[in-house]
Amino acid sequence: MKSLIKSTLRMLFMLLALPCWLGFTLQSALMGKDQATTSWSQLLSLLPGLLGVYYRAAFYRLIFRETSQNTVIGFGTLFSQHRTHISSGVYIGPQCNIGMCRIQPNCLLGSGVHIMSGKGQHNFSDPDTPLKDQGGQFTQVVVGEDTWIGNGALVMANIGKKCVVAAGSVVISEVPDYAIVGGNPAKVLGSRKASDS
Template sequence: MKPFIKRCVFLLLALLISPVTISYLLLSMVLNKDALIASYSQCLSLLPGKLGSYLRSGFYRFVFTQCSPDAVISFGTLFSQQDTSIEEGVYIGPQCNIGKCSIGKNTLLGSGVHIMSGKGQHNFSDPSKPIKDQGGIFTKVEIGENCWLGNGALVMANVGKGSVVAAGAVVVDDVPEGAIVGGNPARVLRDSA
């Protein structure tokens, strides 16, 4: 009975947020989806409490590549790319900043975690040009299932299934499955197995 009630609540809240979702979908036909998702994300991030989290999930499940209706997306969390996947059981703590990524099932993100769209977002090879004009490449970062990313972690590379990223770590290279990493740049401290 409880799963049925939860599904009904998720559906009700998706209906409640549907005018916002419809406005996004209409505007996305003529405007840049990433710029639009950033704007909507800023507004939706200010909705407080559990209701705000459910409303955000209700919106993102229709505009992201994938978003489970049971995902917890906390207050102040910003998204910058539409090509984002959030699987079931995911918890995203307050004030996170999420780029182009895929977050696996049952993964937890502490407060203030930043997942960037890879480490090639900015090119600065030509000193005669302003950095903002040099472009870059956005890549989709994969966070495996059943991971824990500690508060304030900065992630620019893939994190393998079952891994732990220590608070404040700066991940610039792929993290193997089942590893515990920390530091700047993050290095393997030990296997979690």
């Protein structure tokens, strides 16, 4: 019965999200999909409670490719890039900032997690050119399935499956599967795999 109620609510919220999807589509045609994603994300991040959770899940299901409606996206969470994928069973806590990424199934992101679009977003090699004019390169960051990223972590590189990233960590290098990492920069502290002893 509970799953039937949830399914019905998801269908209802898909219908309710259609006007915002239409607005997003029009803005995308005028200003580009990334600008539209940022604008609508800011607006919808302010919807409180369960209403906000269901509405955001429906809206992002409509605008992002390969995105599941079976997600929880917390209050105040912002998305800045249209090339984002959110798989089924993902929890994104409040006040997160998500760039271009692919979050695989059953991941947990604590509050205030930032996933940037790679670590090359800003060039700074020419001291005679203002930083804002030096450009950069955006790359899609992958967060492997069943990974937990603790509160306030900054992620700029791929994370393998079934990992744990300690709160406040700064991930600048790829994290292997099953790793437990922490620190700034994040280093491997252990493994979630049982030892072969």
